[in-house]
Structure formats: structure tokens, C-alpha cells
Amino acid sequence: MRVLFLTALLVRLASVFVVQTSYxxxxxxxxxxxxxxxxxxxxxxxxxxxxxxxALLCFAGDVLLYRLVVKLYGHSQATYxxxxxxxxxxxxxVTPRPLVNNIETLLITATLNLWPTRYNDKVxxxxxxxxxLSVAIRPTLVLFWVFLxxxxxxxxxEKRLSSIxxxxxxxxxxxxxxxxxxxxxxxxLTVVFWNFLxxxxxxxxxxxxxxxxxxxxxxxxxxxxxxxxxxxxAFVKHRDxxxxxxxxxxxxxxxxxxxxxxxxxxxxxxxxxxxIWAGLGLHWLSRHTExxxxxxxxxxxxxxxxxxxxxxxxFHQRGTISVVHDLASLVKPGDKVVFLTPCHATPFHSHIHTxxxxxxxxDCSPDLTGLETYIHEEKLFYQDPHRWWKEYSSGRRIRRQxxxxxxxxxxxxxxxxxxxxxxxxxxxxxxxxxxxxxDDKLTSHLLLYKRTF
Numbered sequence: 001m002r003v004l005f006l007t008a009l010l011v012r013l014a015s016v017f018v019v020q021t022s023y024x025x026x027x028x029x030x031x032x033x034x035x036x037x038x039x040x041x042x043x044x045x046x047x048x049x050x051x052x053x054x055a056l057l058c059f060a061g062d063v064l065l066y067r068l069v070v071k072l073y074g075h076s077q078a079t080y081x082x083x084x085x086x087x088x089x090x091x092x093x094v095t096p097r098p099l100v101n102n103i104e105t106l107l108i109t110a111t112l113n114l115w116p117t118r119y120n121d122k123v124x125x126x127x128x129x130x131x132x133l134s135v136a137i138r139p140t141l142v143l144f145w146v147f148l149x150x151x152x153x154x155x156x157x158e159k160r161l162s163s164i165x166x167x168x169x170x171x172x173x174x175x176x177x178x179x180x181x182x183x184x185x186x187x188x189l190t191v192v193f194w195n196f197l198x199x200x201x202x203x204x205x206x207x208x209x210x211x212x213x214x215x216x217x218x219x220x221x222x223x224x225x226x227x228x229x230x231x232x233x234a235f236v237k238h239r240d241x242x243x244x245x246x247x248x249x250x251x252x253x254x255x256x257x258x259x260x261x262x263x264x265x266x267x268x269x270x271x272x273x274x275x276i277w278a279g280l281g282l283h284w285l286s287r288h289t290e291x292x293x294x295x296x297x298x299x300x301x302x303x304x305x306x307x308x309x310x311x312x313x314x315f316h317q318r319g320t321i322s323v324v325h326d327l328a329s330l331v332k333p334g335d336k337v338v339f340l341t342p343c344h345a346t347p348f349h350s351h352i353h354t355x356x357x358x359x360x361x362x363d364c365s366p367d368l369t370g371l372e373t374y375i376h377e378e379k380l381f382y383q384d385p386h387r388w389w390k391e392y393s394s395g396r397r398i399r400r401q402x403x404x405x406x407x408x409x410x411x412x413x414x415x416x417x418x419x420x421x422x423x424x425x426x427x428x429x430x431x432x433x434x435x436x437x438x439d440d441k442l443t444s445h446l447l448l449y450k451r452t453f
């Protein structure tokens with residue numbers, strides 16, 4: 001067991017240095033950029049520390065998942081579950097990223113360790129506290145715990161009253177406390193829980209809309225990868241999989257399918273359940289195949305996931321990270337940097353710590369004015385890049401002997417690139433971004449221009 005846990009720790013820490021690509025804007029704009037705003041001005045503290053911290057949190061999740069499966073089935077099943085967990089390309093890919101989804105997944109795994117595994121067990125205050133904390137962090141997780149809670153109450157009618165009382169004793173003060181803190185910070189009565197649910201159900205399409213079946217046909221299959229084979233095997237051959245988890249998985253996928261904007265990480269908190277099922281499938285194989293065949297299957301599955309994790313984590317969408325790393329050493333006080341990319345596509349002040357550098361990106365703030373004709377700056381830019389640049393360049397002020405850097409994707413803005421070159425901007429460096437593109441605003445390469453005035 002110690003060897004297995006040490007392997008898990010090494011895998012999680014390795015991801016900190018292997019994963020060098022961008023995933024979603026939230027990993028910088030809701031974490032490291034906030035640290036910079038609060039005055040933390042060390043590149044190591046702002047960039048590296050959150051990644052190491054996240055890796056340690058994910059390692060804690062590995063240990064808790066192992067203990068959960070020991071509690072449910074036994075040590076053998078727990079070992080195979082942890083093998084599945086550590087060989088998942090997606091979990092390796094997200095491990096070092098400072099995203100709240102990693103904390104959600106950890107809290108769910110921790111709470112399930114405390115959740116009644118037999119229907120004659122009681123729901124503890126500790127379990128309810130952790131469940132309430134996870135909902136306070138991510139309100140949409142309320143569905144997960146309501147479903148498991150109702151399932152428990154149906155199966156244990158003699159414990160309904162005591163369990164409901166405990167839920168109210170913890171849930172109501174938690175809700176009041178979050179409303180108080182949010183209202184204090186916003187300066188007016190604010191129920192973030194309600195606003196969060198309302199926006200995700202009715203307004204999330206501004207960040208991109210996906211078909212209702214996306215999680216079924218793309219989202220879940222993609223994050224599971226080859227592990228889906230072992231899950232299917234568990235359903236067919238292993239009759240003792242936790243059936244109450246099947247219901248909460250279905251309910252969660254159905255609920256999130258109703259939301260227009262969909263992302264892989266929105267269902268990441270289901271990964272512990274998926275890994276348990278995959279581990280049960282692998283455990284069944286261990287009982288019905290030769291040891292050499294089992295090892296071959298494990299090695300092949302791990303190799304496939306390692307290849308995918310390395311490509312996605314080290315190459316895919318790396319350019320937007322590499323360019324700001326280079327800018328951090330290129331810029332000097334008085335310089336300007338303009339990011340003509342989809343807004344929040346790159347890190348910002350968290351990676352560029354030089355004082356007195358003017359950083360500019362295309363704003364895409366949602367409409368807070370109620371104007372029907374509202375169009376954010378990013379959309380205006382892509383409607384007519386040449387006109388936007390003409391208006392911007394006519395009003396800017398740059399000190400003598402200072403430089404202006406412009407970051408833009410390569411081939412989707414031909415007129416803009418022509419104007420930049422005619423205006424004296426030279427390509428400083430060309431960065432690979434991705435082979436597979438998910439947006440027509442993105443191209444395979446990114447250009448960094450420079451002009452000295």
C-alpha cells in the first residue's frame with residue numbers, strides 16, 4: 001500500500017512539471033490573477049505554488065478514494081481502483097490546474113467516505129458539513145447530495161426525522177452564512193446560490209452553447225477514454241457495483257445537459273464514481289484472466305492514457321502560455337502589450353511581473369446594462385479587426401524608446417496582420433498552439449509582434 005501511495009504522490013507531482021498547456025480561462029483568471037491583485041508579486045508563489053497545492057489535494061483524493069473502496073469492497077478492489085485513477089489521462093491533465101473542480105472532487109470523495117454504506121448506518125454531522133461546504137463552493141452540487149440524501153431517506157424510513165434535522169441544523173446556517181458574506185462583499189443583499197443556478201440555466205449560452213446530448217456523446221466518453229471499457233465490463237460482469245451511484249450519475253448528467261454551456265470539468269466530480277466502476281471491471285478481469293494477460297491489459301491501457309496525457313498536457317494549446325512566459329522576460333517598464341485573442345485566452349499580470357507595463361486585452365464582459373444593442377469589445381473586434389485597430393492605434397500613447405507587443409493568432413486575421421507589418425511591427429516569435437481547434441477564432445499558431453517607438 002505504501003508503494004502504491006508513493007506512486008500516486010509522484011504521479012501527481014510529475015503533472016505539475018509535465019502539464020504546460022492552457023485548459024480554461026478560470027485556471028488563471030479565478031486564481032493566479034486574483035493572487036496578483038492581492039499583492040503577491042513572486043512568480044514562484046503565483047504560478048508554481050497553486051499547482052503544487054492542487055497536486056497535493058489530488059493526491060489526498062487518491063488516498064481517500066482508496067479508503068472508500070476498501071470500505072465498500074476490500075483492499076484488492078481498492079488497489080485496482082487506484083490503478084485506474086492514476087492511469088486516467090484526464091485526471092493527470094487537470095491535477096495541477098488551480099480549478100475549483102479539483103476541490104469539488106476532493107470534497108465529494110471525502111464525504112462519500114463518511115456517507116452511510118449500509119442502510120442501517122446513520123448520516124453523520126461530519127458528512128453533512130462536508131456536503132454543505134461542497135455546495136457552498138459549487139451550488140450545482142446540491143443535486144448530487146439531494147439525490148443521495150433522498151435515496152437514503154427512502155431506504156431508511158426509521159432514520160428520516162433525525163437525518164432531516166441534521167440537514168437543517170447544518171444546511172440552514174451554511175446558507176445564511178454564505179448570504180451574509182456575499183451580501184457584505186457586494187454591498188447589497190445577494191444570494192449567490194440562486195444567481196449561480198439562474199445564470200447557468202438561463203444565461204450561460206453567452207460562453208458558448210452545446211447540443212443537449214453533448215455529455216452523452218462527447219463529454220463523458222472523452223474524459224473516460226479507454227476506462228469506459230472497464231466500466232462497461234463492471235456493469236455486465238460485476239453485480240455488486242454501488243447502484244445508488246448509478247442514479248446520481250444519471251441525474252447529474254441529465255441536469256447538466258439542460259444547461260446550454262457545457263464543459264468537461266462540469267462533470268469532473270463524477271470521476272471518483274467512474275473510477276470505482278472501472279476498478280471493479282479491472283478487478284473482475286484479475287479473477288478471470290491469466291496474470292500475464294492482466295498485466296498486458298493494464299500496461300496497454302496505461303500507455304494509451306500516458307500518450308494522450310502527454311500530448312494534451314505538453315503540446316495541445318501551449319502557445320498562449322509560452323507567449324506570456326517569454327513576454328515576462330522581454331518587456332521593460334513603459335512597454336505595452338496588446339492581446340488580440342479571444343478574451344482571457346492568456347494569463348495576464350500573474351505571469352508578467354515587470355512594473356509599469358500596460359497590458360491590454362479584448363473585453364468580453366456580459367451585458368450588465370440591459371441594452372438590447374450591447375456588443376462586447378471582443379465581438380466588435382472580430383466583426384472588423386482593421387477598424388478596431390485603427391481606432392485603438394489613433395488614441396494610444398507610447399513613450400519614446402518603449403516597445404509595443406501584439407499577440408494574435410496567425411491565419412484568421414489576414415488584413416490585421418498586413419496592417420501590423422505595414423505599420424512597422426515585426427514578428428518576434430511564432431508559437432505552436434494546437435492541431436485540433438475548437439473555435440474559429442483560434443488557429444494552429446500564435447504570433448508575437450514587436451515594434452519599438
